[in-house]
Amino acid sequence: MPTTIIQPNKKKFKKVKVDPITLDIIESSLRSTRFEMDAVLFRTAMSPGIREQNDEFPMIANSDGKMVVGQFGSFIHGFIDAYDGTLEEGDIILTNDPYACGGAISHLPDWLILLPVFRRGRLISWVAMFGHMTDVGGKVPGSLPTDAESIYEEGIQIPPTKIYKKGKMQDDILELILHNCRLPHWNRSDFNALIAACRLAEKRIIELNDRFGDDVYYTSLEKVLDRNMRAMHHLIQTNVPEEKQYFEDYICDDGVGMGPYKVACTMWREGDKQIFDFAGTDPQSISSVNFYLNPEMFKMFVGVFMIMVFDPQILFNDGFYDLVEVRIPEGTILRPIKPAALSCRTHLLGRIFDIMGGLLGQGAPDYLSAAGFSDSPHFMYSGYDKKGDWYQLYQIGFGGIPGRPFGDGPDGHSLWPDFTNVPNEFLEAYFPLRIETYETITDSGGAGIHRGGNGIRMGYCFLEDGKVAIHDDRWLTYPWGVNGGTPGMRSNKIMVRVDGTTELLPAKIDNVIVNEGDILYFNTWGGGGWGDPFKREATLVARDVDRGLVSVEGAKAYGVILNKDGSVDEKATKALRAKLTKARGKVELFDFGGTIEEIKARCKEETSFDPPRTPVFDRRVMHLSDKAMAAE
């Protein structure tokens, strides 16, 4: 049963004439309301992930639930289909359950607030916002257990719940939830902040309707959506071929010793429609690296990606959704079946962007970017300090943006919208840490006409005994290069103990015990290179060497030899470039750094770790995929 929305006022909205100025005012005002929501949340939230790194996303949708402003597309339809209850003025929904909202949020730390906006007894809009809480209980601090075998180990699950009923807060429920979290005062503040941000948007929307009338508001939103649909229609017709394009990429492992996991996608156009089919994707994992991919969210990714590449002037919203179809087979790592664990979905969520880039770029290599920083690696540190107080940090790492048709990839940046790093001084002021180094890793960006950005080396010196957790990827597979560009350097983690011994840590690990004085070097990966590195202007390579971004040795990947004073040795460079060009032969579209088999064979030697075992899958899921194959 879908949701029943109680609207005392049965009058339907009317399409009316809207002058262009009013239309612009309404659209712009909603857009700035979205930024106001962000501002309220940043100012009042306590989880550093939300506050400093902007791991939160607001959305405003029309009365039909189509997103008008926001980033990740609307999930209102998914919610309405799944929520079997009533909804009326004054109700506010809280949920963190991916399985109950079609993956609108994709793991338990993301708390989603959904607020239907009513005016004069009619639903006029939807407002929603989610933010990543530092902790929601479960088996490990930070609630992202790599080795969880089911969602029951990952913290408290909140099905879609009316946390406000007809304007009244359900305190008992909130207290029950907070009781299950390690930092209840943070969750309380973050929760309040989410509510406050949504309330503000509600107020702004009602003001707009007071000013212009419900029908003008309704019509304007329709028009804004329609504008986007027409623009995307044109983009799809001109840029998406009818013949099938295929691309696959991987996440390296599942944190319990198996991997890599394949994501396969085929794309083509049928008439007006662009179709993405994920058939061939590996079955769901027995650990928590599964990513419940909401098809609507994926549509938004696609739309944004195409708009950015082909025509950045277009504003995006949900208007074009009917033009894209996404098929994700059930039981795969992108559509896991409950109760599969989901907490560590970040790696696959990021990898989707590399896959989309590879898929959409094949037909138009000039627009193809290399593989980028397609992840949000996590670092967590917690314990009791000398005064007996609990401390708990959750932080996201950054790395190399890939070489792109438009230029070099920035060093140590974020691929995610609006993310920023936590100032190191902030970390040191509030956590028992000292940051020994915060710099980019020389030579970690792939070589190319446009260099891939370097990854980051962050050295955490621990000032208290405690435990850390690391969630990272691309330690095995490479951030690939394109059009002759070479792959970026992979990630690794080095622990230097206070006694001077050094150990390498795996990319995904929880509960590592650290002592005061130990230093962890968290090294992220670089972006792949774009275009033939032997054609990069040699003086640019010399400049990068002078800046310490590329080493003298690393310059040879560009075929560049430098003199002692740092200038280009023109003669030697010319000779080396000729030699290397010849030795390389034909330039391939993609450089993956070898096949999976080759990479696995070199794994022990290069990374000191044994290659992950070939994944074994859940019987129930295998059964499903057999059926799917038979059907094909």
Next chain:
Amino acid sequence: MSYRLGVDVGGTFTDLLLINETSGATDMAKVPSTPEDSSVGVLNGIKRVCATAGIDAKDITHVMHGTTVATNTILTGTGAKVGLVTTKGFGQVLQIARSFVPGGLGGWIIYNKSDPLAPLELTIEADERMSARGDTVRKLNEADLEKKLKALKKRGIEALTISLINSYSNGKHEQQVRKVAQKVMPKIPISISSEIIPEMQEYERTITTVANSYVRPVVAKYINNLRKELKFRMKSVALHVLRSDGGLASVDTAENMPVGLLMSGPAGGVAGAIWIAKQAGYKNLLTFDMGGTSTDVCLVQKGVARTRRETTVGDITVRAASVDVRTVGAGGGSIAHVPELTGALRVGPQSAGAVPGPAAYGAGGQEPTVTDANVVLGILPDMAKLGGEMSLDSKAATTAVKRVAAALKMPIKKAAQGIIDIVNENMFGALRLVSVEQGFDPRDFALVAFGGAGPMHANALGKLINAWPVIVPPAPGVLCAYGDATTRLRDEASRTVIRKFKETTDKEVGKIFKELQEKAAKVLDAENVARKDQTVSYQVDIRYSGQGLVLTLDVAAKELKAGGLAKLSKAFDKEHTQLFTFALEADHEVVNLRAVVQGKASTVKARKIKKGTSTPVKDSKLGKTTLFLEGKDRPATIYDRGKLLAGNRVAGPAIVTEMDSTTLILH
């Protein structure tokens, strides 16, 4: 008799406004700016304005001025070659910045980041370490530093920035590094972050201090020349500079903290617009300042300009309070061109600047500009004079615009109209950005147009954005100078002091406030502002412990004596609830303390003009002309603004001229 002088140094012109402190009578002058050394233009202007007013320069007691010198230095990339000293392990603080990629989801695909203001190759790392609490973790290795500084010196740096980790908490190491640097490079100006902006967050503190170093030599040269020359010409003149936040600063402060001047020019315009509109009875304004190279717009609500704690110039954002002005590269000097590839007509952002300027200025400019198009259309009539003395070369303007017309295969007047339409559209975008896009309805605002070119475009912009009325102040070309001349002296001192309320006392906070007040007051003392004329206000930035950002609350000095913190807690909870709908049981935390000291407000009043009837007096009509508007030639009347009286109605199309500008009234 004593006079105060407002001076606005813009990219193209330097404007001066002389105010008789007793009568309020004004005289003005406009002279070309001299970008290679802006003080030359200022001095030329002073000579001119004194001659016009028939006074001796020695009678001027106050010179207050706004300057775009700092801004232009950043925009044109002509600042100093800045070396940077960071803590070991943090040399790439500007390269990484905040890891932020603008443009939303997928923005990384097209984002190209510009190089840091202090290049990586000119950045060295000092081996030292301070803790967050301000304790020394590792002493400074001076020998190592000296070696690195010597190498840096060899690279020919012109300014040095020192920004070490946690220096907001204890600046001792920065001072030590400065000592070593002064020894190694005694002639190089040094900015240290714990003095420029002692606030937490290493990237923001570093970029702000680097920007300070970057513009400092240029600003210092300018200010020193000016100070020297003024001393020579005037007896005991007080020279002040308008800061980005709209307060006046002493020249010493300005010279040491030029990063606070990045919005100085625009702030003067906004202050002038607020002042003049207030006299006319309007408090909700869109200010529209169209100069030679760019246009600045700002939204003023209830007589107060929106301000923010940071200033953005180009793609650099620094921590310095400023009036929230948005700028587009569209002005009278914007060059029109037709790219071969697309065959479209583009206007700007390239500008003919002050030299050679538009073709119509007859100073050797060949490129067709917006001003030239206005000449071709008849909007800038032959009789209009620029700055009183420069006359227009309409033949040169026609020749220049003809080239665009030929490329477009269009009659010349149509092409000229196209240039105007496009530049208007660009400025319309900027006005939308501060109004509609912030949720304000421009229909509730008056448009105040000024700057040399503003009044020519104001009517069209007013129509486009639906603002009412359009106000063109008298002497619109020197409105910034008006703002400069009517603003108060102001200085503030702040410090980051992170303490939970329960870990501090009213007494401790009161003591810090006193120190800060003393610091700020001394700056005003030095300007001969008696303590009894100084107004002091305190501000506390507060948050719930654990929150990221802060709310700024004002606190009275006497409140701190008894239960001040307790009252602040309550006030914060109230404010928090009002803004965000909830308050928390959490601990309150002090983040920054700030003392603001201001001098006396100016008493200058606008002069009233005589009342007339609805029909303008006959001798206000200077003649008839023909304007090309909306596709055809139309007869129009030219009026002399000086002869128009209060209450006169002028039917469009018409041109109203005055000494420094021309207003177009549409039909």
